[in-house]
Amino acid sequence: MTARSVTNRLGGLAFGGDYNPEQWDEPVWKEDDELMRRARVNLATLGVFSWALLEPEEGRYDFTWLDAHIERLHANGVAVDLATPTASPPPWFTLAHPEALAVRADGTRLVHGSRDTYCLASPAYRSAARRIASGLAERYGDHPALALWHVHNEYGTLCWCDHAAAAFRVWLRARHGSLDALNEAWGTAFWSQRYTSWEQVLPPRATQYHKNPAQTVDFHRFWGDEIIAAYCEQRDAIRQHSDRPVTTNLMLPYDLRLNVWAFARELDIVSSDQYPDANGLDGAAHVAFYADRSRSLAGGRPWLLMEQGTSTVYDGDQVIGKEPGDVLRHSLGHIARGSEGALFFQWRQSRAGAETWHSAMLPHAGPDSRIFREVTQTGEAVAALAELAGSTVTAQVAVLDDPDAMWALEADGLPSPRLDYHAPLAGAHRALWDAGVTADFAHPEHDLSRYRLVIAPSLFLLSDKGAQNLRRYVEGGGTLLVQHAAGYVDERVHARLGGYPAAPLREALGIRVDEYRPLRKEQRITLSDGSHGTVWSESLHTEGAETVASYTHGMLTDSPALTRHRIGTGQGWYLSTHLDDADYGALVGRLLKEAGVEPELAGLPAGVEAVTRHAADGRRWHVLINHTEDTVPLPDPGHDLLTGTTAHELPPGACAVLRGH
Numbered sequence: 220m221t222a223r224s225v226t227n228r229l230g231g232l233a234f235g236g237d238y239n240p241e242q243w244d245e246p247v248w249k250e251d252d253e254l255m256r257r258a259r260v261n262l263a264t265l266g267v268f269s270w271a272l273l274e275p276e277e278g279r280y281d282f283t284w285l286d287a288h289i290e291r292l293h294a295n296g297v298a299v300d301l302a303t304p305t306a307s308p309p310p311w312f313t314l315a316h317p318e319a320l321a322v323r324a325d326g327t328r329l330v331h332g333s334r335d336t337y338c339l340a341s342p343a344y345r346s347a348a349r350r351i352a353s354g355l356a357e358r359y360g361d362h363p364a365l366a367l368w369h370v371h372n373e374y375g376t377l378c379w380c381d382h383a384a385a386a387f388r389v390w391l392r393a394r395h396g397s398l399d400a401l402n403e404a405w406g407t408a409f410w411s412q413r414y415t416s417w418e419q420v421l422p423p424r425a426t427q428y429h430k431n432p433a434q435t436v437d438f439h440r441f442w443g444d445e446i447i448a449a450y451c452e453q454r455d456a457i458r459q460h461s462d463r464p465v466t467t468n469l470m471l472p473y474d475l476r477l478n479v480w481a482f483a484r485e486l487d488i489v490s491s492d493q494y495p496d497a498n499g500l501d502g503a504a505h506v507a508f509y510a511d512r513s514r515s516l517a518g519g520r521p522w523l524l525m526e527q528g529t530s531t532v533y534d535g536d537q538v539i540g541k542e543p544g545d546v547l548r549h550s551l552g553h554i555a556r557g558s559e560g561a562l563f564f565q566w567r568q569s570r571a572g573a574e575t576w577h578s579a580m581l582p583h584a585g586p587d588s589r590i591f592r593e594v595t596q597t598g599e600a601v602a603a604l605a606e607l608a609g610s611t612v613t614a615q616v617a618v619l620d621d622p623d624a625m626w627a628l629e630a631d632g633l634p635s636p637r638l639d640y641h642a643p644l645a646g647a648h649r650a651l652w653d654a655g656v657t658a659d660f661a662h663p664e665h666d667l668s669r670y671r672l673v674i675a676p677s678l679f680l681l682s683d684k685g686a687q688n689l690r691r692y693v694e695g696g697g698t699l700l701v702q703h704a705a706g707y708v709d710e711r712v713h714a715r716l717g718g719y720p721a722a723p724l725r726e727a728l729g730i731r732v733d734e735y736r737p738l739r740k741e742q743r744i745t746l747s748d749g750s751h752g753t754v755w756s757e758s759l760h761t762e763g764a765e766t767v768a769s770y771t772h773g774m775l776t777d778s779p780a781l782t783r784h785r786i787g788t789g790q791g792w793y794l795s796t797h798l799d800d801a802d803y804g805a806l807v808g809r810l811l812k813e814a815g816v817e818p819e820l821a822g823l824p825a826g827v828e829a830v831t832r833h834a835a836d837g838r839r840w841h842v843l844i845n846h847t848e849d850t851v852p853l854p855d856p857g858h859d860l861l862t863g864t865t866a867h868e869l870p871p872g873a874c875a876v877l878r879g880h
């Protein structure tokens with residue numbers, strides 16, 4: 220079961236989104252049918268938040284209203300992505316099972332009235348979730364309208380309650396084997412934390428001062444596994460009755476809670492949601508960042524953009540409105556990078572409830588609106604791209620991404636509070652995106668041999684296996700850039716002794732770091748090549764590497780800051796500070812050249828995004844997006860699927876999908 224089974228059923232790429240008809244009544248449903256046809260919608264996600272309707276009281280299911288909507292959509296040529304509603308238990312559930320409500324680290328027990336208010340480790344919640352997933356699958360498992368199963372919504376709710384504590388202990392026993400091993404792994408010899416019985420072991424709840432970092436990392440690992448187990452239970456219940464593919468929509472921007480690589484392996488199709496945190500070029504780069512991560516999690520196979528917004532989206536304490544043209548540009552940005560379609564949250568903008576002001580495909584103003592016109596235009600465009608279904612994207616560069624390393628930087632007591640996981644990760648991807656190079660993400664223990672260049676921006680934690688793998692990669696001819704504070708701790712979050720980073724990586728890089736020198740907030744240093752650094756500096760010694768740039772301040776004056784080491788047939792670079800964006804971009808440009816990596820399409824100016832999708836039979840398509848304000852002549856004109864004519868140039872903000880030769 221793959222993405223192909225969905226696109227075969229749809230006869231092309233997917234277009235549509237979350238459909239919540241329970242918010243409306245019959246005349247509106249009739250209008251939905253007509254407008255969905257107009258917008259070329261072919262896939263609707265039903266039932267994401269419908270638990271209260273589907274099971275009005277414990278154990279009594281009512282599927283009649285859902286029957287009617289599925290039949291109506293089917294008659295209208297719209298396939299169904301059927302959700303299990305388990306991300307929002309109804310009020311009766313929480314009253315009947317108050318112990319299943321989530322508890323925060325500070326002990327506050329939450330109450331219903333929002334969504335996602337449950338402890339995933341609670342037995343009552345888990346069995347209610349399994350039961351309703353199974354009931355839905357039994358009823359609709361082989362319905363001809365059904366294209367895809369959508370389990371839950373954006374897993375990621377953590378809990379610190381007693382159920383979580385009990386499940387955490389079971390997980391710890393399995394991981395560590397004995398209490399002695401746990402004590403050793405958690406370094407409980409410090410601060411008198413030695414445990415003498417399993418009952419004493421708790422989730423990292425609110426504490427007086429720093430929590431034990433190994434306990435924090437293990438808690439994240441535990442939840443990463445528990446979330447996957449909860450998903451698999453529903454998936455397996457569905458598989459008893461249905462042969463359609465099963466997925467869950469990953470919320471990658473907040474994947475702090477997910478063990479993404481392991482989770483993705485359990486999904487028949489990787490699907491993800493993406494809401495940009497900026498407009499303009501930064502917004503487009505954000506699209507590319509999450510699309511490339513989704514494709515990488517899918518192992519390069521086609522994946523599906525499950526949700527995006529048409530305009531206003533919430534980003535922390537601010538609301539961002541997309542610019543005119545972004546609906547098409549962002550949809551094609553995802554499709555360019557391997558998505559088998561473009562879906563949205565949600566079809567019709569709510570008139571009441573918590574997301575009344577979140578944009579939708581059909582805004583409050585109705586079809587006579589800029590947003591609906593852009594949605595219709597995008598639906599036409601996606602329909603014209605049917606032949607891309609099943610084609611894939613290849614990359615010559617990888618950025619390393621490891622949830623263990625991310626969780627290690629979530630812990631207390633770090634060598635600097637300014638060490639951050641995501642900013643350097645996004646920074647590395649952005650420098651490659653600016654250079655017109657498509658990047659994959661990869662785990663440090665993956666086989667990296669197909670990449671010419673690998674960048675490790677944020678590997679504070681690096682396993683022994685990962686360190687050995689990176690050395691093998693360099694010796695075998697790869698070009699590797701490792702960035703500051705890498706390999707400082709092992710998988711137990713224990714500091715590496717004898718100099719950083721982990722020994723096999725030190726040998727690959729030909730360096731040894733003997734002291735870390737975090738920079739103060741306002742501190743910006745200059746290197747001998749004129750570039751600037753912030754956040755971090757290190758006293759490092761070359762052990763075979765050459766110095767490319769050195770420090771020019773304080774006790775580090777004249778000591779190496781950026782090094783290069785040739786070993787085997789490859790080279791390992793080490794950058795011991797956080798460079799300013801422009802300087803970092805120049806370094807990445809130099810490494811691309813050294814590694815012989817060219818932009819996807821030559822001859823395009825900066826700001827024109829170009830990605831190629833390849834079919835197994837040799838056909839290919841170049842997806843081009845002009846993010847600049849100028850008309851750009853195309854170096855290699857070709858047949859544009861969007862207009863059906865030969866494209867010679869791209870107007871400002873325009874897109875084209877050219878058949879390659």
Ligand code: GAL
Pocket residue numbers: 372373470492494526528532533564574577
């Ligand atoms: C997603 C979520 C949707 C909706 C949307 C709004 O993260 O899955 O249900 O809340 O955000 O941006």
